[in-house]
Amino acid sequence: DSGIVLMPLFSGLFGASMLITSLLTHSEIPPQIEEEFELPINRTLRGIISGSLAGAMVAWLPGVTSTIASVLARLTIRDRINEMELEYNNKEIIVSISGANTANAIYSLIALYIINKTRSGAMVALKSIGINLNASLVLLFIIIIVIVSILSYFATIYFGKISGELLQKFNYSKLCLGVLIGLTAIVILFTGWFGFIIFLIAIPIGMIPSYAKIRRVHAMGVLLLPLILYSIK
Template sequence: MEDVSLLLLLFSVFGGYLLGIISGLLPGIHNNNFALALVAFAPVLAEKGLSPFYIAVIILSNAVAQTFHDIIPSVFLGAPDGDTALTVLPGHRLLLDGAGAEAVRLSALGSAGSVVASLVFVLPFSLFFKTVYPYLEEHMALILILIVFLMLASEKGEKDEDSKEKSSLAKYKYKAFALVLFLITGVLGLFAFARESLMVPVVNFGEPSVLLPLLSGLFGASQLITSLLTSSKIPEESVSALKLSRKRILRGILTGSAAGSLVAWLPGLSSAIAALLTGLVAKIDFDRIYLKKKNSEPELGMLRTSLYSDPYASNPSTLESSKEFLISNSGVNTSNAIFGLVAFVVIGRTRSGAMVAVEDILGTNTLDLPILLLFFAAMVLTALFSYFSTVWIGNNAHLLLKKVDYSKLCAGVLIGLAVMVFLFTGLFGFFIFVISTPIGMLASFMNVRKSHAMGVILLPVILYFL
């Protein structure tokens, strides 16, 4: 092991932390982009005295910091990345009822708690997955099919006590709608992934990914258009107090950390899919918040934008479940970033762009115990910085947003997403974005969970392993 300079180590941690803020706050910019750029500049940086070890620290710190800050555009702008796609609806709806700061604080708490939980899980999970990994990989298709079955079977549709649909067949209608949405998005994913080579970015900033237009359309633009059609407004105040029991907070952290560690070991599973597992395990209807007002007309498939102020909420526990999901989803992302390093060391497989970059820079035989401990220390320090900056930004973001007309803001972000997709993925990527947007709105009209749109990833992966 090389001699490590404490000053350079802190500089690397802080550099990765700042990059994580940038990649977290700007939709479409991912830590993978910075990781690939750092790999390209590694020889030049080495000549300047920054050895591969410090570059790896920057990459890992960047990955952790992004998992904290990427909740902010998801909540305040409705613009997700691949890891926060499923937080758009619960987070954005909390925002619309004046609790955007609370949503961000819950997310930061989930990420910070998952760091502690992940460090506790490292040894037992490493021993367990090293033993069972070959068997799991052999039966990956069956595991994914089971996950899809659980998703569809748990769909119950919009819960309206005044509904006239009392027949025994009515409950199967929403499961059929969920299957349709899953298949439509799955076919869209197959089409897009098979033609990923057609993407020619206008601005070449790393390898273009078809996930950018797919997820930006399915989960970002579709939600922004829904907000425009329902004439939503951001309240002038933003509540930051945590209105959730300790039991739910702890359960969200533990389920998120466990699910995040799972996707780090298994091929083909993203953080978003792990988030589905947390929702199923904890019975969280995280992306359906149907609050019915008396004598009101349905809007976009009974989709509601008010959370706190409706005294006629048909199911108040749904609100707490959505908050719990924000915690668990953030725990998924941060735990996945940490366990990506663990999986690389234990089974020698890379599951993220960040770890691919680390492997390119360090190789596979240089990660001895002292280096690993320094890597973990760097990620913990990054998490500490990130928690406070995420909460601070969440507490102050509404001060800027309340001065802006929300409809114009949504329209501006929508245009920005479209421009970003075009610049980073070219004309074909923009075409995928345009197709994905109305498909993403189907869930609201069908009254089913939008998580079924993750068929865009699940179906291609299942067919790959069959």
């Protein structure tokens, strides 16, 4: 079962490794300041277009996730020039990531309909329950995605304010430790000691990007390389 390998693998690479790094560096939640999201219209449009194009492109490729789409979209954003440009860059990244995720959800559905290949976990679940997609059903799903995206925009703003205030009341180190213990327990419970060993091996590998100052997305090679080798053999 691939889940016995993938669950502890990704939990170690992207979950536990970040939690342990936060514990070792004594990270804290910075003071939350509420302010308006201001971004020039040209940069907003660039973020939307670049993110949407990247998300649409990777939706057709096996093993390539919306995370990689976000990295591709970020290539259109210039490096820091001054403090104002840095602030705009950070906000544009948020816009492009949102565009990439939304486009990826839509085009993963279209890819399932056209080439009958699953390109995301949601599409795997959709296919596993035996739904036969047709043009009308795809259109219905796209309408639902658009509606949910609009609603989630307002929900994110509302709950973001609440969670920001709430999280400041917690001891961040204890919160990370609690999540780490819970994650470890879930890995052992669902994948056994074999999965736990994979989990332990993946953790130090997942910590390398933080100390080597490289992007964590490179760790996705653990999935991409086997898929490429499997495809060309």
